[in-house]
Amino acid sequence: MEALSRMLVVAxxxxxxxxxxxxxxxxxxxxxxxxxFADDTLVFCDADSNHITALCGILSRFEEMxxxxxxxxxxxxxxxGDVPNLHELVEILGCTESTLLLKYLGxxxxxxxxxxxxxxxxxxxxxxxxxGRVKVAKRMEKLQRDFLWTSTGDDHKxxxxxxxxxxxxxxxxxxxxxxxxxxxxxxxxPDLYNISRTRDASVSKVMRYAxxxxxxxxxxxxxxxxxxxxxxxxxxxxxxxTKVRGVGSDKLCWKPTSSRGxxxxxxxxxxxxxxxxxxxxxxxxxxxxPPQVAFFS
Numbered sequence: 001m002e003a004l005s006r007m008l009v010v011a012x013x014x015x016x017x018x019x020x021x022x023x024x025x026x027x028x029x030x031x032x033x034x035x036x037f038a039d040d041t042l043v044f045c046d047a048d049s050n051h052i053t054a055l056c057g058i059l060s061r062f063e064e065m066x067x068x069x070x071x072x073x074x075x076x077x078x079x080x081g082d083v084p085n086l087h088e089l090v091e092i093l094g095c096t097e098s099t100l101l102l103k104y105l106g107x108x109x110x111x112x113x114x115x116x117x118x119x120x121x122x123x124x125x126x127x128x129x130x131x132g133r134v135k136v137a138k139r140m141e142k143l144q145r146d147f148l149w150t151s152t153g154d155d156h157k158x159x160x161x162x163x164x165x166x167x168x169x170x171x172x173x174x175x176x177x178x179x180x181x182x183x184x185x186x187x188x189x190p191d192l193y194n195i196s197r198t199r200d201a202s203v204s205k206v207m208r209y210a211x212x213x214x215x216x217x218x219x220x221x222x223x224x225x226x227x228x229x230x231x232x233x234x235x236x237x238x239x240x241x242t243k244v245r246g247v248g249s250d251k252l253c254w255k256p257t258s259s260r261g262x263x264x265x266x267x268x269x270x271x272x273x274x275x276x277x278x279x280x281x282x283x284x285x286x287x288x289x290p291p292q293v294a295f296f297s
Contacts, residue, residue: 001036001041003062003065003066004036004041004058004062004066005034005036007058007061007062008033008034008043008058009033011033011054011055011058012031012033016051016054016058017033017045017046017048017050017051017052017054017055018031018033018045018046018051019031019032019033019034019044019045020032020044032044033045043055047079047083047085047086047089049085049088049089049092052089052092052093053092055093056092056093056094072093072094072095073095073096075093075095075096076095076096076097076098076102077089077090077093077095077096077097077098078097078098078099078100078102078109079097079099080100162178162252162253162254163178163179163182163252163253164177164178164179164250164251164252164253165179165245165250165251165252165253166179166203166207166242166244166245166250167245167246167247167248167249167250167251168204168209168245168246168247168248168249168250169202169203169204169205169207169244169246169250170202170203170204170250171202171249171250172202172203172204172250173200173201173202173203174198174201174202174203174205174206175193175196175198175199175200175201179203179242180238180239180242181238181242185235185239186199188235188238189231189234189235191227191228191231192220192224192228192231192232192235195220195221195222195224195228196218196219196220196221197219197220197221198218198219203244203250206218206219207244207246209246209247212246213246214244214246216236216239216240218235
């Protein structure tokens with residue numbers, strides 16, 4: 001399409017047909033003869049049979065050079081204003097005729113840019129795309145969180161080494177994330193998790209903070225039985241004994257050394273079996289060769 005663009009520019013410069021001027025008398029004027037986007041092309045010229053004939057010649061030469069075929073059956077000659085010789089121009093170009101309004105790249109041509117009805121469909125499409133991208137982003141975030149901080153079967157992840165310090169609880173999943181002791185609540189109390197009404201809730205949804213004190217509003221689908229009541233007692237003791245600020249942002253902590261933050265070396269030692277055998281790093285990393293040779297190794 002770059003070749004077609006250059007041919008149209010040359011034709012405009014040599015007066016074979018005219019585009020339209022953009023600008024004003026006080027500033028610089030620019031002549032626009034065509035617009036290209038992928039395989040959609042707009043060509044602007046006067047309602048003159050000589051100009052249309054010149055355009056046909058340019059399209060024919062472009063087909064010969066590129067091996068591409070111009071689909072005149074899908075092309076339209078659009079009149080702007082009064083065009084008495086429209087049928088003559090249509091016969092020369094070999095396409096169909098049309099009038100404004102028409103759409104180009106989803107935008108209406110010939111409409112007032114201030115008309116809200118024109119922009120509403122476009123804005124609705126943009127909103128749909130944004131909502132779709134937000135949903136995809138949330139799914140990706142969940143996949144990342146599940147991959148890093150949850151376990152499936154025997155596949156233990158690093159949630160064993162990372163936990164949350166709860167602030168306002170907006171970023172922490174009440175049942176899924178590690179914020180009470182060393183395991184998610186749904187693993188520690190599966191019987192209560194199965195009857196919970198708030199399986200996907202964040203901590204902030206079930207936490208009540210007032211006058212500097214934290215309370216909990218845990219709801220279940222049914223009344224707990226005798227066996228579940230024992231779990232409920234332990235459950236309530238656990239969440240009320242866990243220190244929660246109730247305000248501020250939630251923070252991720254590295255459990256082995258929460259005061260110093262995450263360290264790769266400590267994570268390595270946490271997941272490595274303690275065999276008592278140290279890695280012979282000197283043998284691995286220090287070459288017993290002259291420095292001139294080690295430089296190239």
